[in-house]
Amino acid sequence: MTKSDVSGLTQLGGKVELPASPEEAVLESVPNPHPGTAYLVRFTCPEFTSLCPVTGQPDFAHLVIDYVPGKQLVESKSLKLYLNAFRNHGAFHEDCTLAIAKRLEKEIAPQWLRIGGYWYPRGGMPIDVFYQSGPPPEGLWLPDQGVAPYRGRG
Numbered sequence: 001m002t003k004s005d006v007s008g009l010t011q012l013g014g015k016v017e018l019p020a021s022p023e024e025a026v027l028e029s030v031p032n033p034h035p036g037t038a039y040l041v042r043f044t045c046p047e048f049t050s051l052c053p054v055t056g057q058p059d060f061a062h063l064v065i066d067y068v069p070g071k072q073l074v075e076s077k078s079l080k081l082y083l084n085a086f087r088n089h090g091a092f093h094e095d096c097t098l099a100i101a102k103r104l105e106k107e108i109a110p111q112w113l114r115i116g117g118y119w120y121p122r123g124g125m126p127i128d129v130f131y132q133s134g135p136p137p138e139g140l141w142l143p144d145q146g147v148a149p150y151r152g153r154g
Helices: 076-088 091-110
Strands: 029-031 041-049 057-070 073-074 112-119 129-130
Touching: 041 076, 041 091, 057 091, 073 076, 073 091, 076 091, 091 112, 091 129
Parallel strands: none
Antiparallel strands: 029 073, 041 057, 057 112, 112 129
């Protein structure tokens, strides 16, 4: 990777305000230094927050995003800002989880992507939402997402 590969980044290395909404957030990318190699990239966001679109109350989730890069890698600071932009965004669990997957597919065109949205209970019931773009590439080491099913206080 060269300096010119990252010269167009607008968020990395500087102070950036939190986007007002996921739609306003800018997802940036950098060239994949190993195109043609099927390897897994994992982002874990254990404190994801959005708002219930009906009550306005906060909803919390543990997100695990796995992807096999194509030509681009998502730049991690821009992903963090994008995910944090959901904290004032009203949407149901399913919509938030799928919106993140679809936006990543649009912006970086991964070879393969999956997301696990492990939502904490509201009203006594957790809702887990999963999306996968298709079968994983042949020979890919695919670890478990590592989030235990919700069991209450034990």
